[in-house]
Amino acid sequence: MPVTDAIPQGLPIVTVKNVIKQFGRFAALRGVTAEFDGGRFHAILGDNGAGKTTLLRALAGLAQPTQGTISIFGKDPEAACRDIGYMAHPSLLYDEMSGMENLRYFAGLYGIAGDGRCEEVIRAVGLDPELARAVGQYSQGMRQRMSLARAILHDPRILLLDEPFSNVDVNSAREMVGLLRGMRDAGKTIFVVTHQALLLEGVADEFVWMQAGQIVDRTASIARAGVP
Amino acid sequence: MSLWSVTFATLRKDIRLEWRSKDALNSMLFFSLLVVVIFVFSFDPLAEESRHIVGGLVWIGFLFASMMALNQTWARELRNQVLDAYRVSPAPANALFLAKALGNFIFVSVLEALMTPLFVIFYNLRVLGPAWQLIPVAVLGTWALVVNGTFFAAMSLRTRSREIMLPLLLFPISIPAVIAMVAATTAILTGEDSAHFYIVLLLTYDVVFTTACLALFETILHAE
Numbered sequence: 001m002p003v004t005d006a007i008p009q010g011l012p013i014v015t016v017k018n019v020i021k022q023f024g025r026f027a028a029l030r031g032v033t034a035e036f037d038g039g040r041f042h043a044i045l046g047d048n049g050a051g052k053t054t055l056l057r058a059l060a061g062l063a064q065p066t067q068g069t070i071s072i073f074g075k076d077p078e079a080a081c082r083d084i085g086y087m088a089h090p091s092l093l094y095d096e097m098s099g100m101e102n103l104r105y106f107a108g109l110y111g112i113a114g115d116g117r118c119e120e121v122i123r124a125v126g127l128d129p130e131l132a133r134a135v136g137q138y139s140q141g142m143r144q145r146m147s148l149a150r151a152i153l154h155d156p157r158i159l160l161l162d163e164p165f166s167n168v169d170v171n172s173a174r175e176m177v178g179l180l181r182g183m184r185d186a187g188k189t190i191f192v193v194t195h196q197a198l199l200l201e202g203v204a205d206e207f208v209w210m211q212a213g214q215i216v217d218r219t220a221s222i223a224r225a226g227v228p
Numbered sequence: 229m230s231l232w233s234v235t236f237a238t239l240r241k242d243i244r245l246e247w248r249s250k251d252a253l254n255s256m257l258f259f260s261l262l263v264v265v266i267f268v269f270s271f272d273p274l275a276e277e278s279r280h281i282v283g284g285l286v287w288i289g290f291l292f293a294s295m296m297a298l299n300q301t302w303a304r305e306l307r308n309q310v311l312d313a314y315r316v317s318p319a320p321a322n323a324l325f326l327a328k329a330l331g332n333f334i335f336v337s338v339l340e341a342l343m344t345p346l347f348v349i350f351y352n353l354r355v356l357g358p359a360w361q362l363i364p365v366a367v368l369g370t371w372a373l374v375v376n377g378t379f380f381a382a383m384s385l386r387t388r389s390r391e392i393m394l395p396l397l398l399f400p401i402s403i404p405a406v407i408a409m410v411a412a413t414t415a416i417l418t419g420e421d422s423a424h425f426y427i428v429l430l431l432t433y434d435v436v437f438t439t440a441c442l443a444l445f446e447t448i449l450h451a452e
């Protein structure tokens with residue numbers, strides 16, 4: 001997989017300053033402040049409602065902070081959209097079209113001409129570009145892989161992945177983790193929101209723990225001091 | 229990656245999806261057929277009477293039928309949250325709006341092309357005025373319906389009962405266009421009046437609302 005402008009490890013590329021995100025009277029994020037280094041694998045963990053997905057959507061530019069700022073490579077998330085690949089819990093794919101047809105359309109949105117890059121990313125996630133079946137008829141694991149292929153289509157420097165292993169069998173999930181490890185090793189910065197933290201043990205460089213809309217801890221291993 | 233390349237790529241994708249599902253076309257056709265059949269059985273107009281009332285019947289039928297296509301337009305983008313994939317891309321927001329409006333224009337035009345012969349047969353229609361003027365009336369009238377319809381359908385996307393919200397928002401704002409469409413069609417069918425004023429009115433309406441929709445769509449797309 002080609003790597004463009006790989007980021008030197010250890011430099012903060014994502015800066016989140018005092019971000020508050022409210023939905024009506026409910027605050028999903030309550031003053032999140034953090035810096036994230038480039039070229040690293042960040043696993044974002046926490047219970048349901050901790051604010052993980054909201055933080056990821058804010059980083060992707062899909063949720064505007066009610067207060068505070070987010071900077072990616074010194075720019076707003078919207079301005080940095082070419083550097084960001086986003087994979088949500090739903091597939092973000094048209095069920096009635098094949099994987100190749102989907103990717104061809106999304107490639108057009110990024111000005112990527114020809115089928116070469118689409119075929120390359122479909123193969124990279126372990127699927128067959130010739131598969132004519134509609135995405136709606138894929139298994140959950142195949143759909144997740146195709147969704148990842150869509151997210152990496154424009155070769156972004158940052159990957160934001162929300163629950164990429166949910167409803168996926170253990171073997172497929174391990175294969176996806178291997179794929180993500182390879183991307184991190186190739187210089188990508190990866191953020192993964194997951195409830196299956198054990199899959200990322202020994203792979204993620206950092207575990208970011210969220211609770212009630214705040215980052216409460218950042219650890220190098222899955223074990224947290226004082227938490228059983 | 230220009231506005232038009234993304235517009236046509238999105239339009240192509242929408243036509244492909246509609247061709248495979250036929251959701252919008254089937255429901256619009258069924259609804260329009262119902263309108264024709266119900267009114268034919270409700271009263272039996274003479275040719276002279278038909279010319280005076282059919283302009284209203286046709287356009288009201290098409291207006292209600294187009295609701296089906298307009299609701300479908302964005303429903304497709306909500307399944308699997310595909311709209312988010314567009315929102316995180318650098319593609320211009322207006323390309324999405326133009327593609328959706330053009331797609332709806334094509335779908336409603338196909339419906340009109342299929343249903344007009346039925347109206348002619350069932351209502352014994354013979355045009356007494358300049359028949360060629362029906363073409364600009366149909367084109368401008370259809371665009372007036374779909375451009376606002378596409379915009380308000382996007383606006384009602386995140387509301388709880390969007391199927392109800394769309395007609396509530398669209399119908400009041402479409403009144404000037406619908407009056408112009410009906411009056412122009414009646415004037416052409418009866419040959420008693422000139423449709424020129426109404427055609428200019430429709431053209432002005434289209435220019436004003438297309439400009440307004442394009443100016444506001446990006447805000448609507450990125451609203452939460």
